[in-house]
Amino acid sequence: MTLFIDTDVLLDLILAREAFVADAAALLALVEYGRAEAVIGAGAVTTIHYLVRRALGGGAANEAVDRLLRIARTAPVTHAVLQAALQLKWSDFEDAVAHEAAVAAGAQVLVTRNARHFREAALPICSPREAIGMIEGRSGGGSG
Template structure:
């Protein structure tokens, strides 16, 4: 398990070094069970007037700085914003990474790392969080489980499972109710796709259902 989770962190960390480190810092200190990177906004202090105009900048007699001329040049057109794909991952994909389950752990870890790098917006169904906590606690202890869940939700948003989601899941009349809840939660959260190792287990799903390899290719395509 530790080897696979270290791989997730290494993948995301290597990509961050290639893309530059502005505005993003890795968590320093403490174990990195799930390779989660904290996305903390780095605020720059405002430049004081005295620093710009010297010691007399704040006085009434200080000369006013003239606006810089642009020479009539129009600013370059900004690139169009590409919407980030929104994916809800089925519980089995998370467990493949956390429990290092071959042969699916590698692609699941690569998908986790791509989402951690910001190449997609990942979500975990709310009911899956308690299951993940239980399995981590069983594997080690409660402290390990708490830290694992904290780092999990540091990368993946939690898709709510409320009464409307449950009613929608019941209306799907699938034999596997947990799968129906995942699909209903993904639909309610506006996801572009649901990611699972068993796409055939989601018949007539209300949104596209793809496997982790397809999701990884989708997120990392140029």
């Protein structure tokens, strides 16, 4: 299963956001164990580096990006992706770009905590916890 993981979920893990870190960590662990493939938006990488550098310093930002690049494939934000995102006419262009990058990268599901931002998405949208359930149910393993 190929999951496009939205920036919010990645930041939940990296910044250890208390209410959300457990699900984000569990999801990324399944990816690291090869139970699913992760795709992240190329633009998200610079956003994550910037926010982590401001919160935790440059070293932590570099480590976070290095880890992400080792476990996830990046979805390019091409001219065509940007044009397709504009055509969606969503109120949040960044979300439209993420959606179109996910579609172009062949993601089967878009994982986010902000499902309401993707109401008109062509892809199925799920939370990290729902994605974990899908992965575990699909592979027949897990207890959750």
